[in-house]
Amino acid sequence: MARFAALLLAFVLALSPARAEPAAGGDLLLGLSAALTGPQLENGFHYLRGLRAALAEVNAAGGVGGRPLALVALDDGGEPARTLANTRRLLDEEQVLALVGYSGSASALAAVPLADAAGAALVDPLSGAIVLRRAGRLVFPLRADYGQEIDRLLEQIAAMGLRRLAVVYQPDVLGPAELAALDAALARVGLQESARRALPASNAGYPALAAALAAGQPEALLLATTGAASAGFVRAWRQTGSAAQLVGLSVLSAAQLRSDLGPAAAGIGIAHVVPSPWHSSQPVAGRYRLALKRYQQTDELHHAGLEGYLAGLLLAEGLRRASPQPSRKSLAAALDKLGRLDLGGFRLEYQPGQRKGSGFVDLSVIGSNGDFVQ
Structure with a gap:
């Protein structure tokens, strides 16, 4: 962990030089506020690494109109108040x-009014919250929303012949729109919900909740929980002896589950909003692997890293279309009229009033050796 913290500090310092307002013809400057400390730091770290690889790749090819892309990255620890200041x-x-790349629903939502007032696009907030898609004038999601993830997971559960589903969730993950999407998906695929419970604020309540849910004898359990809370609840669930299939939304943080739980993480199904960085045949996954090694001197792949890389490619394309003198206004307008964009097999769509981003959802299972099994 100490080595990871040292790498993270060096990485953030490299990304966050002090900068004055860029002069015309200077760097094309982008900004990020993300959780680089606290429970969500792993995703933030790898996202930044992937984003930085994409920007370096674009700059190596001459930048945009001969101007390099640069990034100012600030740590907010996943705290909305710090996000606002950043x-x-x-x-x-x-x-x-x-x-x-703003981390989390609450932090991204806090930034929306400021972005709107400044006329600046907010690109690829790291959240599938449906309400975020409807917030502000200038939010450009890249990933699928939680409703689309729920659809895919429940379809898979039904395809496995399982019928009884329990749900445990955090209210900041499943809000009213997501709960409505869950109800619709349950009805559509014909699953019976044995119980739906919010996760207690304290992990001291996890064992009692796990026992209560297990008593309903579900055949599958949907986890709409984040980070360390997910690992804590799974640990309590394993103690019940239930054989229910565990599945989780992408916010679950599969990498943290593997790190915190070790062998106890095996068998958990996870939704992913980008292709597998290890196994996908999509050309963009191969480009990410090469760029990470060439420009970040590492082959440590991560789903969040690939998402950051895709966001960098998206912004570069937006800046090209906003040229010859990109501004906040022209960049936002260019993204809004982007239409259909194929980033090496990963497809996005943005139209005025319909910023869909991607509907891609992939599933994998954590294997006994900690690898993702497709």
């Missing part, structure tokens, strides 16, 4: 052209 700095002091 966003004000990025927009007012650093004068970034767009914001990208």
